[in-house]
Amino acid sequence: KATGETASRSATSVAAAWVNWNGTGTPAARDSFNFSSITDNATGQYTVAVSSAMANANWSSCCLTNAYNGTGNADGYGFAHINNRTTTGGYLITVTSANSYVDAAVNDWQVFGDLA
Secondary structure (H helix, E strand, O other), X not given: OOOOOOHHHOOOOOOOEEEEEXXXXXXXXXXXXXXXXXXXXXXXXXXXXXXXOEOOOOOEEXXXXXXXXXXXXXXXXXXXXXEEEEOOEEEEEEEEOOXXXXXXXXEEXXXXXXXX
16 A cells, blocks of 8 residues: 555555536535535636645646536536646636636546545
C-alpha cells in the first residue's frame, strides 16, 4: 500500500476521489468517495474539496458535465475543467458548447494521484 493510503483505497491507479452532483439550485452530491464539499460560487462555478488531501497539487482529474440547465433543455454539449489546484481541491467550471457558464444537472469529477 502506498504512503498515505487507507485500507479502502489499497489498489493503485484507482480514483483518489470522485463525485457525481446536481449543479442546479443548491449543489448536492448524489454519490462520492473522498469528497467533502462543493461550494456554489456563481453560475457554473464551484469550489470542490476532497476529504483526504492529495500529496501535492499536481494530481490529474477528469471533469464532465451534461450541460442541461435543470429545465430539461439541453444547452448543447458541455465540458468542465478545474483551475487553481491545491492539495485539497480546486475551482471547477462547467460551460456549454457556446462557452456559457451553466448550472448543469449532472456533473462528474474524478481525481487521480497520491494521497498525502
